[in-house]
Amino acid sequence: MKKFMAMTLTAVIGMAAFTGCGSTGSSGEAGKEGESAAIPVIGISQYGQHASLDNCREGFLKGLEESGLVEGKDFTVDYQNAGFDDNIATQIAQNFSANNVALMCAIATPSATACYAAAEDKNIPVIFTAITDPVKAKLNEGNITGTSDKLPVEAQLELIRSLQPEAKTIGILYTTSEPNSVSAIAEYQEKAPEYGFTIETIGVTQQAEVLQAADSMIAKGVDCISNLTDNTVVGVLPSILEKTNDAKIPVYGSEIEQVKLGCVASAGIDYVALGVQTGAMAAKVLKGEATAEEIPYETITNFDTYINSPALADMGIKVPADMAQKAIEATK
Known part of the structure; x- marks a missing residue:
């Protein structure tokens, strides 16, 4: 019926x-x-x-x-x-x-x-x-x-490993009530050990908590942060980047617009x-x-590699030659 x-x-x-x-x-x-x-x-x-x-x-x-x-x-x-x-x-x-x-x-x-x-x-x-x-x-x-x-998590982990060969810990900020983020984190935690990473997460319940969570993540001494498509977090991404830039902690985006805002790179979809x-x-x-x-x-299964060369340079990160050839420059 x-x-x-x-x-x-x-x-x-x-x-x-x-x-x-x-x-x-x-x-x-x-x-x-x-x-x-x-x-x-x-x-x-x-x-x-x-x-x-x-x-x-x-x-x-x-x-x-x-x-x-x-x-x-x-x-x-x-x-x-x-x-x-x-x-x-x-x-x-x-x-x-x-x-x-x-x-x-x-x-x-x-x-x-x-x-x-x-x-x-x-x-x-x-x-x-x-x-x-x-x-x-x-x-x-x-x-x-x-x-x-759905995020290309393995491609993102491979990207981070290529750009930061010595990195050990990836931080992720997320909204506890957002199924998208909970699902993505589960995949990160499952696959990160294959690339030699551990995942450090901090959950928030509302946007007003995000910047304090960013401060806490920086205090934990993570080697980098991988940003999800979490709407609550993305809404204040420029303010997060101000803090992480001062702390010299690279942030990887999940798509091109986040890289344009100042994230160093991303394996992301269009x-x-x-x-x-x-x-x-x-x-x-x-x-x-x-x-x-x-x-x-x-x-959607197709994804590209996006880089922000000025942001990478500010972090002292060099792009491998093979990545530089295929990556799409994403700056404003």
């Missing part, structure tokens, strides 16, 4: 997008019979404002466009930003549900869990992005799908590409080609 309802909703959305006959979304131009054509509304809930999540949103819209959908004709967007506040993320999702949006796009885990909860009763499709572990976040069942930004992949999945749902429930979530 659930699948039938999902297919019915998808069919209605498809009709609204391509025949102008439907009631989901905002009013468009009047049709030949004087009726208002309904344009499906995509509710985009972004957990907070930082470059990685912005790139996801940019890529998502690009993915819709590359799939042949035109904003203003085939869909409109209601974009909301939660400002890293779980309560606001919940309010945004509930508002989308109350307004009967055609589809919810959720960027980052807290927004995705909120949208999933708000959409479930109405069977509104949810397409997520920037979720490290959809299974652990319980976002892998029902009328929901999307893309995972978040615009991740968003494009997500937008293509959403387009299939809007076109009525499949329901979200029928589309398995996808994990």
